[in-house]
Amino acid sequence: xxxxxxxxxxxxxxxxxxxxxxxxxxxxxxxxxxxxxxxxxxxxxxxxxxxxxxxxxxxxxxxxxxxxxxxxxxxxxxxxxxxxxxx
Numbered sequence: 001x002x003x004x005x006x007x008x009x010x011x012x013x014x015x016x017x018x019x020x021x022x023x024x025x026x027x028x029x030x031x032x033x034x035x036x037x038x039x040x041x042x043x044x045x046x047x048x049x050x051x052x053x054x055x056x057x058x059x060x061x062x063x064x065x066x067x068x069x070x071x072x073x074x075x076x077x078x079x080x081x082x083x084x085x086x087x
Contacts (some may be wrong), residue, residue: 039064039073051079
């Protein structure tokens with residue numbers, strides 16, 4: 001029984017340490033992944049409108065964001081923080 005209790009606390013600790021998105025990010029953006037020159041989020045490819053998925057820090061699978069209700073994609077390479085949210 002003691003081993004089970006230790007395992008449970010270990011799993012709880014791992015879950016608490018897992019990365020999470022900020023409230024601002026959850027409220028305003030859908031998190032996606034770069035797919036060619038688009039951000040793929042919620043089964044939709046949105047062309048990168050701010051920044052690019054191509055270059056250092058980008059590429060297929062890199063994290064990108066699509067603004068909810070506006071459809072603007074914010075991609076990691078060269079994203080301009082003065083104009084909006086950049087990861």
